[in-house]
Amino acid sequence: MRSALNELPEIPALVADGVITDPDSAKGRLLSASATLFKQKGFARTTVRDIAAEVGILSGSIFHHFPNKESILLAVMSEAIYLALARMRNAIEGEASIPKRFRALVRCELEAIHGFTGVGFTLLSSEWRYLSEESQKEVLKLRDEYEAFHRGVYAEAKEQGLIKVEPFxxxxxxxGALAETANWFHLDGDYSLDELVEQVSLTAALPS
Amino acid sequence: MRSALNELPEIPALVADGVITDPDSAKGRLLSASATLFKQKGFARTTVRDIAAEVGILSGSIFHHFPNKESILLAVMSEAIYLALARMRNAIEGEASIPKRFRALVRCELEAIHGFTGVGFTLLSSEWRYLSEESQKEVLKLRDEYEAFHRGVYAEAKEQGLIKVEPFxxxxxxxGALAETANWFHLDGDYSLDELVEQVSLTAALPS
Amino acid sequence: MRSALNELPEIPALVADGVITDPDSAKGRLLSASATLFKQKGFARTTVRDIAAEVGILSGSIFHHFPNKESILLAVMSEAIYLALARMRNAIEGEASIPKRFRALVRCELEAIHGFTGVGFTLLSSEWRYLSEESQKEVLKLRDEYEAFHRGVYAEAKEQGLIKVEPFxxxxxxxGALAETANWFHLDGDYSLDELVEQVSLTAALPS
Amino acid sequence: MRSALNELPEIPALVADGVITDPDSAKGRLLSASATLFKQKGFARTTVRDIAAEVGILSGSIFHHFPNKESILLAVMSEAIYLALARMRNAIEGEASIPKRFRALVRCELEAIHGFTGVGFTLLSSEWRYLSEESQKEVLKLRDEYEAFHRGVYAEAKEQGLIKVEPFxxxxxxxGALAETANWFHLDGDYSLDELVEQVSLTAALPS
DNA sequence: AATGAATGAGGGTTCATTCAT
DNA sequence: CATGAATGAACCCTCATTCAT
Incomplete structure (x- = not known):
């Protein structure tokens, strides 16, 4: 999955800019392993020893890269949003019509939720409370930017009379609906991602 | 809020049947306090000492009522579903048309999420992972019953051509959408519960 | 040594008043063992496991009696001063003349330093820095009271022309001189405590 | 303060002899920073990272100059005594009468305690226990030489009938009395060093 | 039922020290 | 000489659980 990620043109640029940690660096591998474990067992039940073992180092070594356990969670979440933002802008680029843009955004978010950008995206809600208040504010800024992007497209849809409900x-x-797919939809299950996107659009009564 | 709860006709009956613990009993107060704390700080970060302190006993005494901490979570979740099921059946009873039943169900679930039945309902998803596999299966049975009820109404709506999307x-x-309201909608905020129900119906393109 | 301590009339009264922890209680044994270890190896090098092992409990049990390691040091120091204050008042009581009161005070402090009141007194200076600022202030209050008592007697000596140096x-x-005896004087060595007291008085040119 | 130190004629000689580390060398700066930190926070609470940061290098680099942390403490202490010894011999040189020699010694020791020879002198007692037994023996030899010097002058005073107390x-x-001044006397406070010396002499009933 | 002291395994974190670069 | 990632043992502390009273 990471290899697919690396093929995207924008990721290396993000890494080069220092926004995203190089996934092949020690820190990057630490983040990746942490994200997986946090998703599997939750932040509280994941020990730093678990994470270290997953990467093949000793627990003490973790603290050369992160000052404490919480900061790992913060990094996982921040990078997940940065990646999602980048992928989202990319996805929108080629699409002119609002229905297509809408579908592109939905698909993009589903990809983020189902692991195309690492596994961090679902953590944003499930492990949110384990972030310190300070960290929450930090992540909130990024989330707001991300959310505003979505709302902007919905607003256009509303203006064009394509949907009736308020963008907000x-x-x-x-x-909520897309996040919940993490609990029942599986990429290798009965339905494809495209079918899922279509059902979402259908629910919102959006013409194709 | 509990006082309002007690006025509902169906709760005393459930208590009398032994399905729901009497909220004024020691065990009931324990459950109520646990639910609140689990919601506030999460299951993992809530200690049995926290719970005991909230009720005014010492931590050791908790184990006269529950064999272990996890069983408290199990009880909180089970009772939340029992309550939701009872309230749901109640809510449907008087409604004949499908659109009205649909709205009744949505409203009922929102009430459960926003604290009308104690605070347990949101825990069902957020703290799900802290249930042992055995307990998960136990709760799953109840959830399935609850979910089937909802799907049943949606299936009728689909048959009547009111909605296009598959009930599943x-x-x-x-x-997902309703659960997420816990994170942004507040009962004493700018919008009423009825308005929220209406926006949901609007989104699903359901006629009134 | 503790048995000798218990014979003193004022100690049981202190214990009864809750000022001093009962040396036979769990907490009291913890304090006594801690004091010994702190003196032997220093606060920083004494682990809570060391202390627990000395008392015959497990390390975790310590935290039923003290919130953290530092609070043990605080308790050891506080109680040492309380004991010293009580013993000092007792020692002065029967002595009318200033030279005798002076000698009584010197002897009393030497007894405190050399273990007649537990082993806490020397810790007051040697482990002072390991107290949090908050705790330092707390102990400082007690120390000031103790110091004022001594200065008061010296002031009388000065008024009577017995000494030339300022009480301050x-x-x-x-x-300083008495504290230093901890490093070279031993109760079972070549000199008695009385001889030591006499040499101190001689140094200060105080008539007998 | 170090600049004043460097003006003293004997220091460069000691440095040239290799007895004292050149304070401008990397090792010398390391020692100086260590002494300061050891005094501020104690040996146990001072980390090698603290020391390294103070000098502007990384912690690993310290071990190119010292085999381990304790050896830094040993060096700090040894050099402090070498310096004190040298200064002491210097101070005595011009003084013929015993009272003057006595005062010179007292003043010299106070200068050592209050930072005229770096900050190492008070560490000799406060951090003594963190020296390995082996190192303690090594330092003890130097201390004995230093102590003997003092006792020698006192013995002469006793022979001349100037004091009554035994030199020992x-x-x-x-x-003890002089060491304790570190805890209450400050060079820029209400009293001068000369006044302090005078009060000490007064206490010992020594004629001027 | 409740207490509260004790358990004991395990948690996050620290830190002197090593060593390939 | 200096770096800095890694080590690994040890540290303080937490907490669900037990049990004699």
Whole structure:
């Protein structure tokens, strides 16, 4: 999955800019392993020894890269949003019509949720409370930027009379609905991602 | 809020049947305090001492009522579903038309999420992972019953041509969307519960 | 040594008042063992496991009696001063003349330093820095009371023309000189405590 | 303060002889920083990272100059005594009468305690326990030489009938009294060093 | 039922020290 | 000489659980 990630043109640029940690560096491998474990067992039940073992180092070595366990969670979350933002802008680029843009965004978010950008995206909600207040504020800024992007497209849809519901509500509903897919939808299951996207659009009564 | 709860006709009956613990008993107060704390700080970060302190006993005494910490979570979740099931059946009873039943169900779930039945309902997803596999299966049975009820109403709506999306998908989408309201909607905020219900219906393109 | 301590009339009263921990209680044994170890190896090098092992419990059990390691040091120091204050008042009581009171005080402090009141007194200076600022202030209050008592007697000596040096300086000099005896004087060595007291008085040119 | 130190004629000689590390060398700066930190926070609480940061290098680099942390403490202490010895011999040189020699010694020791020879002198007692037994023996040899020097002058005073107390006791008392000044006397406070010397002499009933 | 002291395994974190670069 | 990632043992502390009272 990471290899697919690396093929995207924008990721190396992010890494070069220092926004995203190089996934092949020690820190990057630490982040990747942490994300996986946090998702599997939750932040509280994941020990730093677990993480270290996963990467093949000793627990003490973790603290050369992160000052404490919480900062790992913060990094996982921040990078997940940075990646999602980059992928989102990319996805929108080629699409002119609003229905297509809408579908592109939905698909993009689903990809983020189902692991195309590492495994961090679902953590944003599930492990949110384990972030310190300070960290929450930090991540919130990024999330707001991300959310605003979505709401902007919905607003255009509303203006064009394509949907009836307020963008504010629609975004909240959709975020919840898409996040929940993590609990029942599987990439290698009965339905494809495209079918899922279509059902979402159908629900929102959006013409194709 | 509990006082309002007690006025509902169906709760005393459930208590009398032994399905729900009497909220005024020691065990009931324990459950209520646990639910609140689990929601506030999460299961992992809530200590049995926290719970005991909230009720005014010492931590050791908790184990006269529950064999271990996890069983408290199990009880909180089970009772939350029992309550939700009872309230749901109640809510449907008087409604004949499908659109009205749909709205009744949505409203009922929102009430459960926003604390009308204690605070347990949101825990079902957020703290799910802290249940042992055995307990998960136990709760799953109840959840399935609850979910089937919802899907049943949606299936009728689909048969009547009121909605286009498959009931299976719609239920998953709606569950996610409604659960997410816990993170942004507040009962004493700018919008009423009725308005929220209406926006949900609007999104699903359901006629009134 | 503790048995001798218990014979003193004032100690049981202190214990009864809750000022001093009962040396036979779990907490009291913890304090006594801690004091010994802190003196032997220093606060920083003494582990809570060391202390627990000395008392015959497990390390975790310590935290039922003290919130953290530092609070043990605080308790050891506080109680040492309380004991010293009580013993000092007792020692002065029967002595009318200033030279005799002076000698009684010197002897009393030497007894405190050389273990007649537990082993805490020397820790006051040697492990002082390991107290949090907050705790330092707390202990400082007690120390000030203790110091004022000594200075008071010296001031009388000065008024009576028995000594030439200022009480302020004398007290500082004497405290240092007496504290230092911990490093070279031994109760079972070549000199008795009384001889030591006499040499101190001789140094200060105090008539007998 | 180090600049004043460097003006003294004997220091460069000691450096040239290899007895004292050149304070401008990397090792010298390391020692100086260590002494300061050891005094501020104690040996146990000072990390090698602290020391390294103070000098502007990384922690690993320290071990090119010292085999381990304890050897830094040993060096700090040894050099402090070498310096004190040299300064002491210097101070005595011009003084013929015993009272003047006595005062010169007292002043010299106070200067050592209050930072005229780096900050190492008070560490000799406060951090003594963190020296390995082997190192303690090594330092003890130097200390004995230093102590003998003092006792020698006191013995002459006793022979001349200037003091009554035994040199053995007097030296112990004085060492304690002077060391304690580190805790209450400040060079820029209400009293001058000369006044302090005078009060000490007064206490010992020594004629001027 | 409740207490509260004790358990004991395990948690996050620290830090002197090593060593390939 | 200096770096800095890694080590690994040890540290303080937490906490669900037990049990004699």
């Amino acid at each position: 509500f629609l975004r909240h509903f959709l975020r | 998908f719609l239920r998953h989408f709606l569950r | 300086f004398l007290r500082h000099f004497l405290r | 006791f007097l030296r112990h008392f004085l060492r």
